[in-house]
Amino acid sequence: MDSYLDIFDKRHVVCQEHVTPIEEIGIKINSQSLSAWNKYCEAYDLLKNEENAAEGEEFMRPMPSLRKYLEKENFLEKQQRRLKIGTYSGKASLQKIKFNESDDKVEEVKAPPTLQIERIQLNNEEECNEDVDYNDAFLSQKIIIPDYKQLYKTSNFTNALSNHTEDMDEMKKALWNDCIIFVSNEEKVDYSVHFLRSHAFPDKMFILKKLNDWKINMNTIGKQRDAHSIVIKNLLGKEFYVSNIPYRLDQVEELRNTGRQSGAYLINLVGKKSLI
Numbered sequence: 001m002d003s004y005l006d007i008f009d010k011r012h013v014v015c016q017e018h019v020t021p022i023e024e025i026g027i028k029i030n031s032q033s034l035s036a037w038n039k040y041c042e043a044y045d046l047l048k049n050e051e052n053a054a055e056g057e058e059f060m061r062p063m064p065s066l067r068k069y070l071e072k073e074n075f076l077e078k079q080q081r082r083l084k085i086g087t088y089s090g091k092a093s094l095q096k097i098k099f100n101e102s103d104d105k106v107e108e109v110k111a112p113p114t115l116q117i118e119r120i121q122l123n124n125e126e127e128c129n130e131d132v133d134y135n136d137a138f139l140s141q142k143i144i145i146p147d148y149k150q151l152y153k154t155s156n157f158t159n160a161l162s163n164h165t166e167d168m169d170e171m172k173k174a175l176w177n178d179c180i181i182f183v184s185n186e187e188k189v190d191y192s193v194h195f196l197r198s199h200a201f202p203d204k205m206f207i208l209k210k211l212n213d214w215k216i217n218m219n220t221i222g223k224q225r226d227a228h229s230i231v232i233k234n235l236l237g238k239e240f241y242v243s244n245i246p247y248r249l250d251q252v253e254e255l256r257n258t259g260r261q262s263g264a265y266l267i268n269l270v271g272k273k274s275l276i
Contacts, residue, residue, distance in 0.1 A: 004171075009065050012044065015053035019044050021197070023235055025066070026171040027075075028178070029202035034237050036069035043069075152191045157184045157199075158266070160191035176200065179235070180207045180265045182247055184274035197235040198276045204265050207232050211252045214242040234275075246270040 004026035011020055022029055022037040040063075047053075047063055070076050152160040165176055179200040201207045210232050217227035231239045248268045255265050269275075 005065065005067050009063070009067075012063050013058060015048055015051075015055050015057045015059065017055055021235075022237075023172060023175050023197075026169070027070075027175075029175050029235060030075075030206075031203075031233070032073040032075040033070065034202075034233065036066065036073040036075060038237050039072075040066050040069045150193050152196075153189070154191065155187070155189055157188075157191065157196075161196055164193065164196055175202065177262065177264050178202060178204055180204045180267060182245065182275060183266050183268045185269055185272050186274040187272060194236070195274070195276060198238065199274070200235045200264075201232050202235060205260060208252070208255055208265070211242060211247075212256055215249065215252070240275065245275065246273050 008020055008025050019037070019041045022033060027033055044063055047059060047061070051059055051061070053059060067076070152163045154160050154163065161181065165173060168176070179202050181201070182199045184195075184199055210230055214227050214230045217223040217230070228241065228243045230242045232242060233239050246269055248270060251267050255267070
C-alpha cells in the first residue's frame with residue numbers, strides 16, 4: 001500500500017481540479033478511509049485557494065501526505081491486522097461478480113474496475129502533442145498519469161460496470177468486489193464513471209446488515225421512525241437514506257440467506273430508476 005500512497009501524494013504536488021478518487025489508491029474503502037479522503041479533499045481545496053494556484057502549477061507549500069489523514073482515522077493499523085489473517089483467502093484474483101436472481105438462476109458478470117485518465121486540455125485549446133512535465137526536480141521518480149476514461153458507450157448497466165473494471169489490477173477489483181451495487185434500469189445510451197460509482201456501496205456485509213435493519217424496523221410497531229433514519233454511503237462518500245432507494249426487497253433477503261460469497265452483490269432497482 002505504501003507505493004499506492006506515494007503515487008497518490010506525487011499526483012498532488014501540483015494543482016489539479018479534483019483529488020484522485022479513493023478507489024484508485026489501492027486501499028480498502030470503508031468509513032475510515034472515506035472520512036480521511038474527504039478531509040484530505042477539504043484541505044487540498046484550502047491549499048489551492050490560499051496559494052491562488054492554477055491547474056498544473058506547483059504548490060509552494062506541499063500538501064501533507066494522505067497517510068497522515070488515514071492515521072488520524074485509525075485506518076492503517078486496522079488494515080494491517082486484516083492483511084495478517086489473509087484478506088483475499090489466498091486467491092490471486094477476483095474475476096466475477098455474482099448475484100442470485102429471483103428465479104434461482106445465477107447471473108455472472110465480469111468483475112468491476114480502474115479509472116483511465118485522459119490528459120486534460122488547458123484553456124480549451126486544441127490537443128497539444130508535447131507532454132506536460134508534472135515532475136518536480138527534487139522527485140526521484142517520474143510521475144505517471146494514467147489514461148482516464150469517463151464515459152462508456154453502452155445501454156446496459158452491467159456491461160458498463162464490466163468495461164469500467166476489466167483493466168483494473170487485483171487490488172482495485174477487490175475493492176469493487178466488496179461492494180453492494182444497485183443496478184439501474186434507467187434507459188441510457190452511455191454510463192459515466194460518476195454514475196457507476198454513485199450506485200456502488202463499499203463493505204457489502206455492513207450494507208446488507210443496514211438493509212436488513214431497515215426491514216426489521218419497518219415491520220416493528222413504533223420503530224418506523226428509526227428505519228427512516230438509516231443511511232448508507234456510496235463510493236463517492238455520498239449518503240443515501242435507505243427509505244429513498246427503490247430496491248428489490250426479495251433480492252436482499254436472498255443475499256442475506258446466502259451469506260458471504262466472493263464478488264460484488266447486485267440488487268436491482270425497481271422500475272426505470274437510478275440513484276442520481
